[in-house]
Amino acid sequence: xxxxxxxxxxxxxxxxxxxxxxxxxxxxxxxxxxxxxxxxxxxxxxxxxxxxxxxxxxxxxxxx
Numbered sequence: 001x002x003x004x005x006x007x008x009x010x011x012x013x014x015x016x017x018x019x020x021x022x023x024x025x026x027x028x029x030x031x032x033x034x035x036x037x038x039x040x041x042x043x044x045x046x047x048x049x050x051x052x053x054x055x056x057x058x059x060x061x062x063x064x
Contacts, residue, residue: 028036036042 037046
C-alpha cells in the first residue's frame, strides 16, 4: 500500500508551471481516460498521429 505522501494524487503544486504532462496523466484513472478518448478532438489527434507514424516508417527508403 502506498503512503499518502507518495501517491501522485496527493501532490501539492506550488504554481501552474509545476503541472507537467506527467502530473496530469498520473492523476487520470481509467474512467477519465475512456471519456477523453471519446472526444472528437482526441480522436482526430490520434488519427493524425497514426498517419504521421505510418509516413515515418519507410521514410529512409523513400528519401534515398
